[in-house]
Amino acid sequence: MANPIDDLASVWYDIKKYYGFDKDELKGIVVAVLVLAFIVSFDDWGVEKFEFFYGLKNLFNSMLIVLLSFLVxxxxxxxxAIKSGFKAEWRVWTYGLLIGLVLVFVSRGKLWFLAPGGVIVYHMAGHRICGFRYGLNYWPLGMSAIMGPLACAVLAIIFNLLLGVFPENSLLEKAMRVNIWLAIINMLPIPPLDGSNLFFATRMVYVFLLGLVLGTLIPLLFSIHILYSLLIGLIAGFILWQVLFWTLER
Known part of the structure; x- marks a missing residue:
């Protein structure tokens, strides 16, 4: 029988060894944070007229929000990925950033398309997974990838709860909205977005989580109470799961 303490020590060792970012990742993250911060602060450079320092302050605040969300x-x-014996690397999606910039200019800051990139998962040398040495299947790839959008969904809920305590805090509201759109857009089954990895791994789990995320987060944009939002999310996930099961998977 495995010792839980030894397992935790092994996972912690792997995290310390494999968690770091390589040079290409760091460059991509810096570019993505700057572009996404510009997108979400596009409409915050003055109320009635352009105000440079006011906009610069909002850009800086947006950079902090995006950086925190991105790191989570x-x-x-x-x-x-590490817990499953794999290493995850993130790669910037240049076209996604360009689409986001075009849409924010066309919509004058009203549309946020936050699709900065996607994750690549590969086997860590010297590990043995499920009897296949150096093998990789869609399941660990999909589950590792989808944890990013789900983490942002949890962050959005946390910021929503904090807004209940500090209702006039505009930074909390922006942080909630940034994480809502990061979660929703990156759940889409479009390569190289992370939702596509889970879609190809298991459509049944994917549609349930898609319904759960959409049904929970979209109502938060309209100030619906979190408990009702979670209920809507569970119902939406169950309905999508049933539709897929009875139409394609049965």
Whole structure:
């Protein structure tokens, strides 16, 4: 019987060894944070006229929000992958950033398309997983990838709860909205977005989580209470699961 303490020590050792970011990842993360911060602060450079320093302050605040959200997003993916014996690396999606910039200009800051990139998962040398040495299947890839959007969904809920305590805090509201759109957009089954990895791994789990995330987070944008939002999310996930099961999987 495995010793839980030894298992935790092994996982902690792997996290310390494999968690770090390589040079390409760091460059991509810096670019993504700057672009996403610009997108979410596009409409915050003055109320009636352009105000440079006011906008600069909002850009800086947006950078902090995006950076925090991004670190939580990537950490959830990496730790999940490491725990399964894999290493996750994040790669920037240049076209996704360009689409986001075009949409925010066209919509004058009203549309946030936050699709900065996706995760690549590969086997860590010297590990043996499920009897297959150096093998990789869709399940660990999908579960590692989807943890990013799910982590942002949890962050959005946390910020929503904090808004209940500090209802006038505009930073909390922006942080909630940033994480809502990061979670929703990156759940889409479009390569290289992370939702596509779970979609190809298991459509049944994917549609349930998609319904859960959409049904929970979208109502938060309209100030619906979190308990009702969670209930809507569970119902939406169950309905989508049933639809897929009875139409395609049965």
């Amino acid at each position: 997003y990537l950490s959830a993916q990496r730790i999940t």
